[in-house]
Amino acid sequence: MGMMEKMDELSATGAREYLTFRLDQEEYGIDILKVQEIRGYEPPTRVANAPNFIKGVVNLRGTIVPIVDMRLKFNCAKADYDSFTVVIILNLRHRIVGIVVDSVSDVMELPPEALKAAPDIESVIDSGAVMGLGSLGERMLILLDIERLMSAPDMGLVSSGE
Amino acid sequence: MAETHQDSGGGGDIDLSQFYQIFFEEAGENLDLMETMLLNLNLETADDEELNGIFRCAHSVKGGAATFGFADVAELTHKMESLLDRLRRHELQPNAAMVDVLLESADASRSLLARHQTGDTSPAAPTGDLVMRIADLAAGNAPPPPVAKPVAAVVAAKPATPVVAGQRQLEIKVGPLAKPEQADAIAELFRDIPGLGTIQALSSDRKDYRVFAVDTASTDDDLLDLFTFHVAREQIEIRPAAVMTPVPVAPVEDASHGFFDGAPGAPEIATAPAAVEAGFGFFDGAPGAPVSAPEVSVVPVVEVQGVAKTVAKAAASQAAQPEAATIRVAISKVDQLINLVGELVITQAMLAQNSRALDPAVYQQLLTGLADLDRNTRDLQESVMSIRMIPMSIVFSRFPRMLRDLAGKLGKKVDFVTQGEATELDKGLVEKITDPLTHLVRNSCDHGIEMPADRLAAGKPETGTITLSASHQGGSIVIEVRDDGKGLSREKILKKAKERGMDVSDQMSDADVWGLIFAPGFSTADVVTDVSGRGVGMDVVKRNIAALNGTVEIDSAEGFGMRVAVRLPLTLAIMDGMSVGVGDEVYILPLSSVVESFQVKSDAVSTVGQGSQLVKVRDEYMPVIELEKVFQVPRFDFDKNSDIMVVVEADGSRVVLLVDELLGQQQVVVKNLESNYRKVPNVSGATILGDGKVALILDTGALVRRSRH
Amino acid sequence: MPVILAVDDSPSMRKMVSFTLLGAGYQVVEAVDGQDAYEKAQGQSFDLVLTDQNMPRMDGLGLTRKLRDHPQFKTTPILMLTTESSDLMKQAGRAAGATGWLVKPFDPAKLLDVIKKVIR
Numbered sequence: 001m002g003m004m005e006k007m008d009e010l011s012a013t014g015a016r017e018y019l020t021f022r023l024d025q026e027e028y029g030i031d032i033l034k035v036q037e038i039r040g041y042e043p044p045t046r047v048a049n050a051p052n053f054i055k056g057v058v059n060l061r062g063t064i065v066p067i068v069d070m071r072l073k074f075n076c077a078k079a080d081y082d083s084f085t086v087v088i089i090l091n092l093r094h095r096i097v098g099i100v101v102d103s104v105s106d107v108m109e110l111p112p113e114a115l116k117a118a119p120d121i122e123s124v125i126d127s128g129a130v131m132g133l134g135s136l137g138e139r140m141l142i143l144l145d146i147e148r149l150m151s152a153p154d155m156g157l158v159s160s161g162e
Numbered sequence: 163m164a165e166t167h168q169d170s171g172g173g174g175d176i177d178l179s180q181f182y183q184i185f186f187e188e189a190g191e192n193l194d195l196m197e198t199m200l201l202n203l204n205l206e207t208a209d210d211e212e213l214n215g216i217f218r219c220a221h222s223v224k225g226g227a228a229t230f231g232f233a234d235v236a237e238l239t240h241k242m243e244s245l246l247d248r249l250r251r252h253e254l255q256p257n258a259a260m261v262d263v264l265l266e267s268a269d270a271s272r273s274l275l276a277r278h279q280t281g282d283t284s285p286a287a288p289t290g291d292l293v294m295r296i297a298d299l300a301a302g303n304a305p306p307p308p309v310a311k312p313v314a315a316v317v318a319a320k321p322a323t324p325v326v327a328g329q330r331q332l333e334i335k336v337g338p339l340a341k342p343e344q345a346d347a348i349a350e351l352f353r354d355i356p357g358l359g360t361i362q363a364l365s366s367d368r369k370d371y372r373v374f375a376v377d378t379a380s381t382d383d384d385l386l387d388l389f390t391f392h393v394a395r396e397q398i399e400i401r402p403a404a405v406m407t408p409v410p411v412a413p414v415e416d417a418s419h420g421f422f423d424g425a426p427g428a429p430e431i432a433t434a435p436a437a438v439e440a441g442f443g444f445f446d447g448a449p450g451a452p453v454s455a456p457e458v459s460v461v462p463v464v465e466v467q468g469v470a471k472t473v474a475k476a477a478a479s480q481a482a483q484p485e486a487a488t489i490r491v492a493i494s495k496v497d498q499l500i501n502l503v504g505e506l507v508i509t510q511a512m513l514a515q516n517s518r519a520l521d522p523a524v525y526q527q528l529l530t531g532l533a534d535l536d537r538n539t540r541d542l543q544e545s546v547m548s549i550r551m552i553p554m555s556i557v558f559s560r561f562p563r564m565l566r567d568l569a570g571k572l573g574k575k576v577d578f579v580t581q582g583e584a585t586e587l588d589k590g591l592v593e594k595i596t597d598p599l600t601h602l603v604r605n606s607c608d609h610g611i612e613m614p615a616d617r618l619a620a621g622k623p624e625t626g627t628i629t630l631s632a633s634h635q636g637g638s639i640v641i642e643v644r645d646d647g648k649g650l651s652r653e654k655i656l657k658k659a660k661e662r663g664m665d666v667s668d669q670m671s672d673a674d675v676w677g678l679i680f681a682p683g684f685s686t687a688d689v690v691t692d693v694s695g696r697g698v699g700m701d702v703v704k705r706n707i708a709a710l711n712g713t714v715e716i717d718s719a720e721g722f723g724m725r726v727a728v729r730l731p732l733t734l735a736i737m738d739g740m741s742v743g744v745g746d747e748v749y750i751l752p753l754s755s756v757v758e759s760f761q762v763k764s765d766a767v768s769t770v771g772q773g774s775q776l777v778k779v780r781d782e783y784m785p786v787i788e789l790e791k792v793f794q795v796p797r798f799d800f801d802k803n804s805d806i807m808v809v810v811e812a813d814g815s816r817v818v819l820l821v822d823e824l825l826g827q828q829q830v831v832v833k834n835l836e837s838n839y840r841k842v843p844n845v846s847g848a849t850i851l852g853d854g855k856v857a858l859i860l861d862t863g864a865l866v867r868r869s870r871h
Numbered sequence: 872m873p874v875i876l877a878v879d880d881s882p883s884m885r886k887m888v889s890f891t892l893l894g895a896g897y898q899v900v901e902a903v904d905g906q907d908a909y910e911k912a913q914g915q916s917f918d919l920v921l922t923d924q925n926m927p928r929m930d931g932l933g934l935t936r937k938l939r940d941h942p943q944f945k946t947t948p949i950l951m952l953t954t955e956s957s958d959l960m961k962q963a964g965r966a967a968g969a970t971g972w973l974v975k976p977f978d979p980a981k982l983l984d985v986i987k988k989v990i991r
Contacts, residue, residue, distance in 0.1 A: 044856070045747070045848075045855060045856035045857065045858065046747065047839070047842055047845075047858065048792070048793035048794050048795075048842070048844075048845075049793075049794065049842070049843070050842075056856075057835065057839060057848060057856050058856060059850045059854055059855065059856050062501050062504065062505060062833070062850070063833070063837075063838070064833045064834065064835055064837070064838060064839070064848045064856060065838050066838055066839040095837065095838040095839070096838045097838060097839075156840075157839060157840060158840065178887065178979075180890075181883050181886050181887045181890070184882055184883040184886055185883035188881060188882050188883050215927075217925075218880075218925055218926075218927065221925050221954070222880065222881050222925075224954070225881060225884065225923075225954055225975050225976070226881055226883050226884060228954075228975065228976040229883075229884060229887065229975060229976035229977075230883070230887075330936070330963075330966045330967065331966065379936065379940065381929070381932075381933045381936065382933075383933070402959060402962055402963050402966060419971070419972060419973050419974055419985065420961065420971065420972055421970070421971040422961070422964070422965040422969070422970070422971060425965060425968070425969065425970050425971070426939075426945070426946050426947075426948075426949075426968065426970055427946060427947070427948035427949070427970035427971075427989050428970055428971060428989075429971075429988045429989060444970055444971030444988070444989065
């Protein structure tokens with residue numbers, strides 16, 4: 001989907017709420033409706049032969065959920081695990097998955113006026129998953145299509161042939 | 163085409179759309195039932211009950227569609243109903259063309275309904291052609307000569323019998339009869355059975371028919387049951403008597419309703435046509451009808467003694483009304499239930515574990531209670547698991563129609579036989595097995611079964627047979643597709659494999675040669691038909707089955723046929739497992755695969771080429787699999803190493819797994835890894851341990867197969 | 872509060888009729904075919920019977936006849952729901968002892984109107 005179409009889609013839905021988080025130097029925003037909960041980090045069970053950024057799987061109240069460390073995936077400066085490490089549990093169309101980020105900020109409501117296109121954004125995250133920019137006051141958020149990002153083949157969650 | 167949907171006018175404040183979903187489901191079931199009955203219909207000896215059943219399906223869908231405002235569906239099903247009505251009245255003889263058009267119309271109705279359900283506004287496929295074909299077929303045969311008319315003339319002469327509440331005047335025509343005297347026996351019934359009614363022979367304009375005027379309180383079905391002692395059901399025709407005293411109906415031109423003047427309960431009929439509302443009517447004087455001015459004397463009720471029901475009436479076998487026997491439950495609720503039971507099992511297992519240290523003398527009651535709990539939990543678990551199990555007949559049901567259409571297109575004659583329809587499997591599996599099975603069945607029809615002429619030339623019966631069977635074997639379900647077609651050609655396959663540069667030899671065993679067809683893009687079909695695909699099939703079938711942790715086996719005899727056996731593990735959400743430790747990690751082995759375990763004796767292990775190892779256990783040599791290597795388990799503690807061997811058996815062979823330690827046995831709840839992640843090689847699922855952490859369950863079958871290479 | 876027996880083998884029709892009647896303050900007992908309806912009639916009395924014609928096991932006419940033979944239902948208003956208004960059907964209905972008829976498809980408001988005319 002081209003940038004302009006994405007922007008149209010965004011604006012058409014009126015004001016939306018975004019969960020914001022930090023990854024490396026940037027702040028990102030994702031549709032709050034895709035966020036199931038936010039948890040602390042617990043060491044997952046390692047799954048053999050998985051890429052290094054997939055830490056393994058955890059038990060989320062009876063459901064097995066994979067944990068993807070976005071910091072490792074996007075080669076960020078450091079990836080420690082301590083009591084402040086945060087995991088965002090996403091409830092997407094085809095799966096529930098947890099992502100580890102540097103920190104979670106807050107929930108922002110962005111009216112359509114605050115949205116801008118971002119054709120040449122330079123971010124560690126593949127621009128295909130970038131929907132646009134949201135600005136509110138001094139803050140600039142990179143808005144992500146989290147569904148698309150997580151189902152990209154290089155994210156390792158989707159087996160070939162799916 | 164008619165307007166596709168409009169709200170039934172004037173519904174007041176009642177919103178009918180809340181009933182749409184029920185109607186869609188119900189209509190779907192009726193159309194499915196109709197299809198099944200049409201496929202099973204014996205054209206020569208069509209049964210009354212069958213024809214009535216098919217008619218009722220169409221009638222029901224039409225009624226609902228009209229009520230809820232789906233005019234396009236109502237129109238089409240109305241046409242179907244008209245044809246079916248003529249069929250059930252024996253005014254027409256069923257033939258293959260009718261079955262075809264009815265099947266196609268049922269399909270069209272289904273897709274029209276689906277469009278309404280999803281709110282699809284794109285133009286619908288036109289149904290004008292279908293309607294025309296139905297009309298043609300419906301008009302096909304001239305209706306039988308109207309025998310009623312001459313009889314009516316005779317009946318008029320006899321005194322009009324008073325309409326007694328509960329009694330009905332009927333005209334019964336019996337024939338064609340080889341021996342018309344057979345019909346006299348029917349008259350005797352009325353003599354012999356008190357209370358059955360009266361019967362009077364009328365003149366008939368055909369020698370081989372008898373006509374009677376009957377006055378009875380019995381139902382048509384009861385009468386038919388009696389009469390069929392003497393004549394066949396198809397020879398009997400029952401109609402309400404042609405002439406009756408004119409029904410004093412309320413003066414309403416509108417055909418949509420009415421009251422029978424004088425009927426019980428009918429409303430008062432004002433002299434002025436006050437009740438000119440559309441759509442209803444009251445039988446004046448009928449019980450319960452609103453009072454009409456001239457008070458009709460209470461009609462004497464005929465005391466009807468129980469008519470000798472010498473024939474037990476078979477209840478309509480239609481599955482359309484299993485109301486009391488089943489209820490609908492959303493799948494998510496069932497899954498939730500299974501999860502909860504799973505949690506219960508884990509908790510119970512933890513309690514059992516923790517209570518082992520207790521002194522039985524002191525805690526006797528507690529321990530007894532826990533033992534009871536253990537038993538109850540297992541029973542509950544079994545019951546709950548069986549909720550998700552559904553019979554294979556559900557999977558099989560789509561094939562008769564598919565094969566009929568496919569065989570027709572290809573010009574082949576195929577019989578379809580099923581076995582083991584009652585075999586149950588988990589609903590989740592059913593959805594995933596359908597596509598691969600469909601492909602296998604199509605393959606058999608397309609490439610297996612020969613053209614009728616070729617079959618005859620080969621000394622085989624003209625009609626080929628495809629058999630689909632299901633059975634439980636051990637912990638698996640085995641589904642087989644067999645055909646008596648031409649089988650696989652070893653020669654052709656080897657030739658093709660060589661052409662494609664595959665590494666094959668003429669000395670390969672048959673089983674290995676058959677296995678070649680699973681290679682991607684492999685197809686030895688001389689002509690690529692669009693029906694079964696361009697050889698994209700078998701490798702996808704194998705992959706799909708493997709994704710379910712199943713296996714596919716082929717057996718074939720050239721000239722005689724082919725058999726494909728699919729073996730699937732029954733997905734049991736709870737199983738007995740043995741937990742083993744490798745490094746800091748815990749893995750679970752299905753206890754059913756574990757044969758024995760022992761400490762490794764280094765002298766028993768020998769290394770064979772390419773670094774693989776064999777171990778001798780008693781007299782048998784078995785391959786050794788180091789789990790540490792397979793799963794790349796990181797080692798932090800170099801004092802520990804894998805020196806325990808566990809012999810496992812799966813897929814017909816044994817291998818030895820090398821682990822650090824045996825941690826114990828427990829019941830584990832099998833969780834699906836693929837729902838949120840993906841298929842992981844050598845892993846069949848995951849479970850949650852007592853401490854809340856996840857452990858992977860190993861796929862012993864995959865490990866065994868791995869060792870073969 | 873009057874109790875109505877609603878008989879139809881189609882679940883969606885039954886639901887719609889029930890809903891309509893309940894909304895108007897009647898009590899409703901549902902039956903899936905003539906046989907079921909007759910069995911239910913053994914247990915209690917009804918102020919009105921609303922029945923479809925085409926049903927398995929026992930159809931509307933059969934049910935009507937049987938009810939008329941039953942001492943308790945000799946004068947209960949019985950309305951037949953039919954998809955045709957042919958004379959033949961009318962005659963059959965009358966002969967069976969029905970009180971009146973209503974042609975399908977009908978709208979809920981009409982149903983209530985008609986019922987009001989006969990229910991006591």
